Amino acid sequence: MLTLIRNVEVFAPEPMGRQDLLLANGQIEAMAPQIRLTGSVPLETVEGNGLIACPGFIDSLVHITGGGGEGGFHTRTPAMALTEATLAGVSTVVGALGTDAISRTLPDLIAKCYALRQLGLGCFFYTGGYQVPVRTLLADVSEDVMLLEPCLGVGEVAIADHRSSHPSPQELIRLASQARTGGLLSGKAGVVSIHLGDDPTGLEWLRQSVAQSNLPLSQFYPTHVNRTEAVFQSAIEFGLADGWLDITASTTPELLAQGEVAAAEALRRLLSAGVSPSRVTLSSDGNASLPSFDADGRYQGLQVGRVASLHQAVVAAHELGVPLEQVLACVSRNPATVLGLADRGRLAPGLRADLLLLERDSLAVQALWCGGKAMVQQGRALVTEPF
Known part of the structure; x- marks a missing residue:
C-alpha cells in the first residue's frame, strides 16, 4: 500500500511550501509539488488542504514504565499508554528511569520499549537512572550503549537535587566517557541525560566536567533547564x-508559583537571549512524578507529567510569536540531532516516514504515521494496546 498526501503545507521543519508526499516501505519515497502515479498499485490518498505536514514529534524524556514514589508506594505513577504519545503527535519516545530505579528496573524498561515498537511507535531508552553508580544491564554503560540497540546513552542522572546521589565532576566524567566510548563503537550519540534539580550550580558542574577532561560539552544533555x-x-x-x-x-500550578518558567515562555526567552535555535529541545517528562516539597524537603504532594504537554507547549510557543519552524525543530530535528537519530526528525525522501498532520490554524493533531504505519487519522487513534 502506498500513501499519497496531496497539497499539504510542509514544514520539514523548515518551510517548504505546498507539496505532495509519497509514503512507501516505511519511508518517504518522494516529496514534490505534484506527484503523479500510474498503474494499479494499491494507493491511499489523503487530501491535505488546510493541513500542515511536519516530522512526528520526538519526545526525548518519557518515563514509559512510570516513575514517582516520592510520597510512598501508593504514589508510584502509571506507565505510559501508547495513545498518550500518538494522539499528541509523538512518533518517537526515549524512555528513562527516575528517582525509583529499585522497583522500576531496566529489564522492565526494555520490555516496554520493545512492546511500544511492536505496536508501531519509535522507542529507545537510556540505561542507568538518577543514582551514581548507575545500574546497567550488562557490565557497564559502554556495553549497554554498544550492545543494546535501543540504548542511546545513560540517564537521567540527577545532579543539584536532594534526590540525587550528588555525583562529583570526576564521576560525571567517567559516566560520560563510558557513554561516549559505547557510542563511538556503535555509531550512536552516547549522550548523558542530566536531570537538573533546583540548585543553579548544576550546570556549572557540567562545565567543570568538560574543563577537567577532553569531553565535548555536547556529550551532556541537561533537562529541566526551566525548573527555576x-x-x-x-x-x-x-x-x-x-x-x-x-x-x-x-508542570503544575504549584511548580509555576515556586518559580518554574513555563515551557513556551522559556523557549521564547532563550531565543531572545541569543541561544541558537538549533541547540534547544522540548520534552514532556511524561509519566514522571511532579512532586512538591516544602523548604525542609518534606513531601507535600505529587502530580503526574503528561506526554500531551509537549504538543501543548508547541502550540503555546507559537502563540507567543516563536516562528513555527523554530518551534517544530525543537521537537523534531534538534532532538534527532542530539540523540543521533539520523533517519528521523526531518521530512525528506529516504528518511523514516514519521509524519504528522496538524490543522493549520489550531495546530490540532489530525493524523500521524510512524514508520509509514497509520497510527492516528482524523484525530482518532487507529492503533491501541491489546489490554
Missing part, C-alpha cells in the same frame, strides 16, 4: 556556550 528562574539564567549562559538545553513541558 536561577537555573534558567544559568541555562542561558550554558546555551550561549553552545551547550544543549532541554526544556520540560509538564
Whole structure:
C-alpha cells in the first residue's frame, strides 16, 4: 500500500511550501509539488488542504514504565499508554528511569520499549537512572550503549537535587566517557541525560566536567533547564556556550508559583537571549512524578507529567510569536540531532516516514504515521494496546 498526501503545507521543519508526499516501505519515497502515479498499485490518498505536514514529534524524556514514589508506594505513577504519545503527535519516545530505579528496573524498561515498537511507535531508552553508580544491564554503560540497540546513552542522572546521589565532576566524567566510548563503537550519540534539580550550580558542574577532561560539552544533555528562574539564567549562559538545553513541558500550578518558567515562555526567552535555535529541545517528562516539597524537603504532594504537554507547549510557543519552524525543530530535528537519530526528525525522501498532520490554524493533531504505519487519522487513534 502506498500513501499519497496531496497539497499539504510542509514544514520539514523548515518551510517548504505546498507539496505532495509519497509514503512507501516505511519511508518517504518522494516529496514534490505534484506527484503523479500510474498503474494499479494499491494507493491511499489523503487530501491535505488546510493541513500542515511536519516530522512526528520526538519526545526525548518519557518515563514509559512510570516513575514517582516520592510520597510512598501508593504514589508510584502509571506507565505510559501508547495513545498518550500518538494522539499528541509523538512518533518517537526515549524512555528513562527516575528517582525509583529499585522497583522500576531496566529489564522492565526494555520490555516496554520493545512492546511500544511492536505496536508501531519509535522507542529507545537510556540505561542507568538518577543514582551514581548507575545500574546497567550488562557490565557497564559502554556495553549497554554498544550492545543494546535501543540504548542511546545513560540517564537521567540527577545532579543539584536532594534526590540525587550528588555525583562529583570526576564521576560525571567517567559516566560520560563510558557513554561516549559505547557510542563511538556503535555509531550512536552516547549522550548523558542530566536531570537538573533546583540548585543553579548544576550546570556549572557540567562545565567543570568538560574543563577537567577532553569531553565535548555536547556529550551532556541537561533537562529541566526551566525548573527555576536561577537555573534558567544559568541555562542561558550554558546555551550561549553552545551547550544543549532541554526544556520540560509538564508542570503544575504549584511548580509555576515556586518559580518554574513555563515551557513556551522559556523557549521564547532563550531565543531572545541569543541561544541558537538549533541547540534547544522540548520534552514532556511524561509519566514522571511532579512532586512538591516544602523548604525542609518534606513531601507535600505529587502530580503526574503528561506526554500531551509537549504538543501543548508547541502550540503555546507559537502563540507567543516563536516562528513555527523554530518551534517544530525543537521537537523534531534538534532532538534527532542530539540523540543521533539520523533517519528521523526531518521530512525528506529516504528518511523514516514519521509524519504528522496538524490543522493549520489550531495546530490540532489530525493524523500521524510512524514508520509509514497509520497510527492516528482524523484525530482518532487507529492503533491501541491489546489490554
